[in-house]
Amino acid sequence: MIQSTNFPLSTYCVEPYGGWEEISNQVKMLGLDGLELIADPDNLADDIPLSLVAGYHMTFYVDWLDYWRQDDAALMHKFGSWETVNEVYRGTKPEDLLRHFREDLALGIRLKAPYLVFHVSDVSLEEGYTYRWLHTDREVLDGAIEFINILLDGVEPTFDFLVENQWWPGFTFTDPEKTECLLSRINYPRVGIMLDTGHLMNTNWRIKSQRDGVKYILNMIEKHGELAKSIYGLHFHQSVSGAYCRKNVGKLPEDFPLPYNNEFGRNYGHILQIDRHRPWTDPDCVRIIDRVEPKYLTHELSSGPRRSQLGAVRRQLGTIRR
Numbered sequence: 001m002i003q004s005t006n007f008p009l010s011t012y013c014v015e016p017y018g019g020w021e022e023i024s025n026q027v028k029m030l031g032l033d034g035l036e037l038i039a040d041p042d043n044l045a046d047d048i049p050l051s052l053v054a055g056y057h058m059t060f061y062v063d064w065l066d067y068w069r070q071d072d073a074a075l076m077h078k079f080g081s082w083e084t085v086n087e088v089y090r091g092t093k094p095e096d097l098l099r100h101f102r103e104d105l106a107l108g109i110r111l112k113a114p115y116l117v118f119h120v121s122d123v124s125l126e127e128g129y130t131y132r133w134l135h136t137d138r139e140v141l142d143g144a145i146e147f148i149n150i151l152l153d154g155v156e157p158t159f160d161f162l163v164e165n166q167w168w169p170g171f172t173f174t175d176p177e178k179t180e181c182l183l184s185r186i187n188y189p190r191v192g193i194m195l196d197t198g199h200l201m202n203t204n205w206r207i208k209s210q211r212d213g214v215k216y217i218l219n220m221i222e223k224h225g226e227l228a229k230s231i232y233g234l235h236f237h238q239s240v241s242g243a244y245c246r247k248n249v250g251k252l253p254e255d256f257p258l259p260y261n262n263e264f265g266r267n268y269g270h271i272l273q274i275d276r277h278r279p280w281t282d283p284d285c286v287r288i289i290d291r292v293e294p295k296y297l298t299h300e301l302s303s304g305p306r307r308s309q310l311g312a313v314r315r316q317l318g319t320i321r322r
Contacts (some may be wrong), residue, residue, distance in 0.1 A: 010040030205242035233296030
């Protein structure tokens with residue numbers, strides 16, 4: 001089992017640690033095998049030693065389907081102008097989106113990552129508040145499958161391509177039929193699942209404790225039967241946020257929308273209250289690892305100051321080892 005923690009491939013994140021050598025020392029002290037990386041294209045720190053690369057999380061746009069489909073009316077409703085669309089997506093056409101992902105895919109391959117992670121979901125800022133979805137799971141799955149198959153066409157299968165679940169429309173790992181639909185229609189021989197435990201907990205507001213979360217996750221795994229064998233990896237963290245959701249989801253802020261960048265910042269703070277990425281502290285969580293026997297275990301915890309991030313990883317590792 002390859003164990004890692006999440007880390008942005010960004011000069012802004014490397015410098016506070018004192019460079020890759022010091023980061024490597026910290027990884028070794030924690031007993032990890034490396035880092036699951038995600039690129040910051042504007043401040044890319046791509047001089048990482050390949051020995052530190054345990055996995056690669058592909059770039060993502062939380063709201064992308066209407067852009068891919070070129071639904072002009074939807075884009076203008078969400079962004080207000082083509083100038084803002086261009087600012088958000090670094091382009092205005094579907095081929096621009098595909099180019100960004102191809103560049104990101106090439107980086108993951110160049111870093112010789114054993115697996116790449118791809119989000120299969122779609123949500124607008126408005127939906128993040130209201131939970132009144134603009135697209136069905138099937139619509140998002142169909143769009144994602146089309147995009148993935150174009151992206152991977154002709155790519156040599158040197159890595160595992162892992163789809164990650166969210167609690168938004170798309171792939172949620174709550175419906176085996178939809179999971180099978182996604183996995184079976186991707187034209188790549190090494191496709192699997194990166195099961196995000198916190199995201200799965202976010203689909204059930206009745207969860208009141210970590211132990212409730214463990215039971216729910218194990219139930220969803222059993223519900224998937226043979227499909228559970230496709231779980232190659234775990235994004236391991238816990239998120240008990242039902243009480244917050246019951247109080248705050250289902251309505252828009254009175255002054256919605258603010259100018260896009262301001263609204264994005266406010267919405268991001270709201271989402272962090274839902275998707276908490278906190279370390280497991282209940283040893284019962286080991287039952288998930290024992291059940292899945294993952295090839296990859298990523299301690300995907302909230303990034304923050306150096307001490308906070310490392311402390312969270314250390315705490316979760318301590319929970320597992322108990």
